[in-house]
Amino acid sequence: MSQILLDRVKEVVKPLRSCRNASLGRGLLPKSFVVAESLELTNKGSVDYGKLVVIVDVIDQNRALVDAPDTVRSQMNFKRLQLTDIKIDIKRVPKKKTLIAAMEAADVKNKWENSSWGRKLIVQKRRASLNDFDRFKLMLAKIKKAGVVRQELAKLKKEITA
Numbered sequence: 001m002s003q004i005l006l007d008r009v010k011e012v013v014k015p016l017r018s019c020r021n022a023s024l025g026r027g028l029l030p031k032s033f034v035v036a037e038s039l040e041l042t043n044k045g046s047v048d049y050g051k052l053v054v055i056v057d058v059i060d061q062n063r064a065l066v067d068a069p070d071t072v073r074s075q076m077n078f079k080r081l082q083l084t085d086i087k088i089d090i091k092r093v094p095k096k097k098t099l100i101a102a103m104e105a106a107d108v109k110n111k112w113e114n115s116s117w118g119r120k121l122i123v124q125k126r127r128a129s130l131n132d133f134d135r136f137k138l139m140l141a142k143i144k145k146a147g148v149v150r151q152e153l154a155k156l157k158k159e160i161t162a
Helices: 002-018 096-107 108-114 116-128 132-162
Strands: 040-044 052-058 063-068 069-079 081-087
Touching: 040 108, 052 069, 052 081, 052 096, 063 096, 081 116, 096 108
Parallel strands: none
Antiparallel strands: 040 052, 040 081, 052 063, 063 069
16 A cells, blocks of 8 residues: 555656756755655664654654564654665554564565665764774774785885886
8 A cells, every 4th residue: 555655656757857946946856755554763862762663654744653572552653763775564553563573574684784874873873982092903904904904005106117
């Protein structure tokens, strides 16, 4: 059902993209749409920040019902969610057990960790958890790496000029 609705929206939006600057003001159209079954990343709130949740139902134009294996089903404002490209094949408002099984079947965690966005967030968390001595060791490693690169570059320049 949601795929049919998405196809209809795309049919309407496609002609509008050709006349982007005509009568649409700024001309910015969304490239992805909020759909139930899609995986989202929470971007606000102290408790839920950075968690992956699934939209199980759209309440109205501003809120959605979200759920995840490690959180309680609750409503969340769309401003607190960031869209991802990962979709899960579930029915509307599934039970928790069904949702967990669908997420495991779709291999959501692995897809997220292998995406460039997921890898970037993992690196950010790892860097934030470094202590002072770890940052010092990292600095020394960068200096050593830059020295090796500089030496190899000098060798190559010498070979070219000789």
